[in-house]
Amino acid sequence: MSLARFSLNQATIKLASLETAVRLAVEAGIPAIGLWREPVQQYGVARSVTLVRDAGLRVSSLCRGGFFTMTEGADRRSALDDNRRALDEAADLGAPALVLVVGGLPAGSRDLAGARARVADALAELVPHARAAGVVLAIEPLHPMYVSDRAVVSTLEQALDLAAPFPATEVGVVVDTFHLWWDPTLPAQLARAGREGRIASYQVCDWVTPIAADPLLSRGIPGDGDIDFAAFTSLVSATGYAGDIECEVFRQEIWDADPAEIVKRAAAAFDRLVSPHL
Amino acid sequence: MSLARFSLNQATIKLASLETAVRLAVEAGIPAIGLWREPVQQYGVARSVTLVRDAGLRVSSLCRGGFFTMTEGADRRSALDDNRRALDEAADLGAPALVLVVGGLPAGSRDLAGARARVADALAELVPHARAAGVVLAIEPLHPMYVSDRAVVSTLEQALDLAAPFPATEVGVVVDTFHLWWDPTLPAQLARAGREGRIASYQVCDWVTPIAADPLLSRGIPGDGDIDFAAFTSLVSATGYAGDIECEVFRQEIWDADPAEIVKRAAAAFDRLVSPHL
Numbered sequence: 247m248s249l250a251r252f253s254l255n256q257a258t259i260k261l262a263s264l265e266t267a268v269r270l271a272v273e274a275g276i277p278a279i280g281l282w283r284e285p286v287q288q289y290g291v292a293r294s295v296t297l298v299r300d301a302g303l304r305v306s307s308l309c310r311g312g313f314f315t316m317t318e319g320a321d322r323r324s325a326l327d328d329n330r331r332a333l334d335e336a337a338d339l340g341a342p343a344l345v346l347v348v349g350g351l352p353a354g355s356r357d358l359a360g361a362r363a364r365v366a367d368a369l370a371e372l373v374p375h376a377r378a379a380g381v382v383l384a385i386e387p388l389h390p391m392y393v394s395d396r397a398v399v400s401t402l403e404q405a406l407d408l409a410a411p412f413p414a415t416e417v418g419v420v421v422d423t424f425h426l427w428w429d430p431t432l433p434a435q436l437a438r439a440g441r442e443g444r445i446a447s448y449q450v451c452d453w454v455t456p457i458a459a460d461p462l463l464s465r466g467i468p469g470d471g472d473i474d475f476a477a478f479t480s481l482v483s484a485t486g487y488a489g490d491i492e493c494e495v496f497r498q499e500i501w502d503a504d505p506a507e508i509v510k511r512a513a514a515a516f517d518r519l520v521s522p523h524l
Numbered sequence: 525m526s527l528a529r530f531s532l533n534q535a536t537i538k539l540a541s542l543e544t545a546v547r548l549a550v551e552a553g554i555p556a557i558g559l560w561r562e563p564v565q566q567y568g569v570a571r572s573v574t575l576v577r578d579a580g581l582r583v584s585s586l587c588r589g590g591f592f593t594m595t596e597g598a599d600r601r602s603a604l605d606d607n608r609r610a611l612d613e614a615a616d617l618g619a620p621a622l623v624l625v626v627g628g629l630p631a632g633s634r635d636l637a638g639a640r641a642r643v644a645d646a647l648a649e650l651v652p653h654a655r656a657a658g659v660v661l662a663i664e665p666l667h668p669m670y671v672s673d674r675a676v677v678s679t680l681e682q683a684l685d686l687a688a689p690f691p692a693t694e695v696g697v698v699v700d701t702f703h704l705w706w707d708p709t710l711p712a713q714l715a716r717a718g719r720e721g722r723i724a725s726y727q728v729c730d731w732v733t734p735i736a737a738d739p740l741l742s743r744g745i746p747g748d749g750d751i752d753f754a755a756f757t758s759l760v761s762a763t764g765y766a767g768d769i770e771c772e773v774f775r776q777e778i779w780d781a782d783p784a785e786i787v788k789r790a791a792a793a794f795d796r797l798v799s800p801h802l
Contacts (some may be wrong), residue, residue: 356752362708391669393706394750395733406706428671430640430682454671459737472672476633 247517253306255279255494257269259505264289265423268301269510278304280492285461291335306490307343310338314368315349315361329372333379343384343419343446361398369417376416384446386420391461402426402435409444418446424453424465427473433481440485448482449492450520465495468515479523525795531579531584533558533772536790537783542567546579548787556582558770569613584613584768585621585725592646593627593639593676607650621662621724623698628673633793639676644686647695654694662724664698671738680704680713687722696724702731702743711759718763726760727770728798743773746793757801
């Protein structure tokens with residue numbers, strides 16, 4: 247199996263402990279892991295640093311910062327401070343990127359343009375801290391079905407436009423197949439992302455219909471759904487992206503299954519559907 | 525109440541008969557109705573023509589044609605023939621436009637680009653019939669969450685690109701708030717649609733979260749969700765669009781309610797949130 251660039255995002259086996267996730271990755275011959283803040287904080291940041299280092303794993307990204315679309319006030323200040331802490335944690339873990347889920351419309355608001363402008367403002371505020379930490383703020387465009395409650399950044403073009411004022415070493419984008427595969431402008435925008443050096447993370451998971459009753463949990467392991475991973479991955483490869491590729495699946499049946507089996511399935515899917523196109 | 529350009533799409537009161545829908549529209553002072561093929565066929569096309577004419581209603585659109593993304597073969601020929609019949613029905617009813625929901629990926633296929641190319645081919649085949657019938661083929665971009673199972677046309681830009689080879693009197697687009705409100709390129713693409721004279725229908729309904737367990741039924745009456753109808757409608761008005769504006773809501777609670785009440789609620793919402801921006 248060719249897993250040289252494969253990274254297990256720990257959300258794929260969400261119910262497993264961090265220790266278990268690290269052990270399963272090592273046992274499966276996976277060289278990298280994508281971490282989430284909550285389990286890392288629960289285990290302790292310093293202990294987590296030691297755990298992944300002793301296991302010989304790279305940390306491909308830390309998930310997640312963002313949620314800073316609210317109007318000015320104490321909540322916004324608190325969110326920005328929390329993003330600064332997240333950048334520090336990412337630096338401690340050796341993660342090159344902090345994944346940003348930017349947030350939806352504030353409660354009761356219909357001002358999408360305003361929320362989007364506040365994303366730009368938040369990036370400008372956070373960039374000095376990102377630079378100091380040596381961690382890229384990686385804007386993740388989320389599928390448009392999450393626009394109002396989770397992320398007002400919906401397309402790769404929009405994420406690249408938001409990143410444009412800043413150096414690529416400080417602000418980049420996350421390319422996630424589930425969120426972006428439908429976009430007719432994807433080939434052009436991926437080529438642009440490559441030219442601009444903006445791809446901070448490539449994440450693979452599949453689009454499975456019918457959409458789950460909780461639409462957040464509609465993802466599948468590559469091969470279980472409608473996405474052409476050969477075509478998508480070839481476009482990403484053509485950009486020159488040379489980093490780790492995370493498999494990040496949110497799905498109840500996956501979480502309910504034996505995590506060791508899921509890790510094997512994800513690795514096999516990567517080997518079969520993604521790796522040949524790198 | 526200012527309902528001069530309001531049209532009741534009959535799907536909003538889906539469980540009511542065509543006769544009831546027509547009567548409720550007239551009683552509410554609504555001058556137009558958007559029809560669906562199934563109830564029209566059930567009532568009889570000729571009888572439906574008489575019914576709406578005697579009621580003094582305009583027919584703003586007929587829903588729907590499309591579903592022609594399959595590869596060549598008997599099914600595709602049958603789908604195209606059915607679209608020709610739909611164009612004839614629209615002409616009989618005096619509907620200026622046939623709404624096209626183009627279809628998703630064929631079963632087992634992951635070839636999104638191929639399905640999209642077949643939409644372009646289908647339009648080219650149908651245009652002579654549309655011209656003869658005097659009915660616009662109105663491409664409806666559907667929200668990207670329906671890309672694999674319902675419509676591989678997901679953005680206004682994409683719909684306009686598909687329409688571009690044909691005269692605007694033969695191929696246009698449907699602008700539906702629910703499907704398009706999230707799109708950061710909406711202002712630019714609406715302006716383009718105006719310049720190119722492509723808007724064949726403007727439909728209003730709201731985006732309500734959480735997304736319904738059946739995502740097709742996630743729509744709400746304007747005001748019940750997250751969409752800024754003032755901003756959206758102002759952009760449409762600026763294009764010069766002067767046609768009817770349909771309220772088309774799919775939602776179980778709405779269908780289960782008293783249709784007379786729903787018609788009143790939809791008309792009041794139009795009067796309050798849409799009409800002032802025309």
